[in-house]
Amino acid sequence: MTSTSTGSALSDADFERFTEYFYKRTGIHFTSAKRYFVDKRIDTCIRNSSYETFLTWFAALRMADKTDMLQQVINELTVNETYFLREDYQFDAMLSTVLPATLAARGGVSRIVGPVKILSLPCSTGEEPYSIALRLLEEWEQIDHVDVEIHGADIDSEVLAKAAHASYGERSLQRVPKSWVNKYFTAVGAGRYQVDEGIRSAVTLHKMNICDTAAMKAFRDFDVIFCRNVLIYFDELSSRRAAENLYGALRPGGYLFLGHSESMSRISPIFTPTRLPEGIVYQRPTGAK
Missing domain, CATH: 3.40.50.150 (Vaccinia Virus protein VP39)
Structure with a gap:
């Protein structure tokens, strides 16, 4: 996904914009080592939305009244691997x-x-x-x-x-x-x-x-x-x-x-x-x- 279409990786600038925003809202920091994971999950978020490009999707995400949209992104980007009696x-x-x-x-x-x-x-x-x-x-x-x-x-x-x-x-x-x-x-x-x-x-x-x-x-x-x-x-x-x-x-x-x-x-x-x-x-x- 680029700034104008989906289907390929984020540009470096888009990746930095998104990860800085996500960090400020959640405290979770994604480094460039997580590029593939982040690109894939954001691509999923955009495909499941009504937006066609990263820029339009990201602009909507940053709107104050889009807390439900932010929650969907958080749900996509957090890892939840667990089982009963782990590290018991x-x-x-x-x-x-x-x-x-x-x-x-x-x-x-x-x-x-x-x-x-x-x-x-x-x-x-x-x-x-x-x-x-x-x-x-x-x-x-x-x-x-x-x-x-x-x-x-x-x-x-x-x-x-x-x-x-x-x-x-x-x-x-x-x-x-x-x-x-x-x-x-x-x-x-x-x-x-x-x-x-x-x-x-x-x-x-x-x-x-x-x-x-x-x-x-x-x-x-x-x-x-x-x-x-x-x-x-x-x-x-x-x-x-x-x-x-x-x-x-x-x-x-x-x-x-x-x-x-x-x-x-x-x-x-x-x-x-x-x-x-x-x-x-x-x-x-x-x-x-």
Whole structure:
């Protein structure tokens, strides 16, 4: 696709215009190494629109009243590869160390005020927050004595709709014990299973951009946040802004889990790294404002 037609690659100038705009709106930075991916996805967006050229499509995209159009582009350009119980050693750490420490810091089971709050961001199609719910139900002995809120958030409206429906194929469920599938899922078609309504209703979903500081202020007092494999898509400035927003969303003493290839020490010094038997987790310091 050129500035005057579709079907070939963006010009260098068009690529720079688009990626600068997308970065300002989302914090996601695409380098020239992602040219093929970006070109292909924008070509799809234009072909699915009423516009014939990149210039007319991009002009419409930048209009203030085209937020629905921007959301469609975000949905095309975000990657949502996930499955149940992914990197579950971190769920082990949550159950064995993080939640007991959280309860102790908040006065113990009998004195805790308010729910334990857990956030999955980005939650994609829902496998991560539902995995958290399953692990708590099956393996956390305090689940019958402590209120827990599980929240999921993502910038992509299409994956959030899928998360709300919570219907998954066998590939997504390949690591889930068969007994759990039988207990917590209902077969809804050939090779597809839906999370039971009781668990779906226990997970609250939000559309959220982690780099939107004003919007992220709605998230406060979380005890645990899973933010895995998203900061790698940000440049230094966006990563730092995201880190500050995550810091603000945590309760003092709260815990942040990143992806195995991510390190907060390379982004911001505001978190305290804590080494657990299962790996590194990052804490908002107690007493921090």
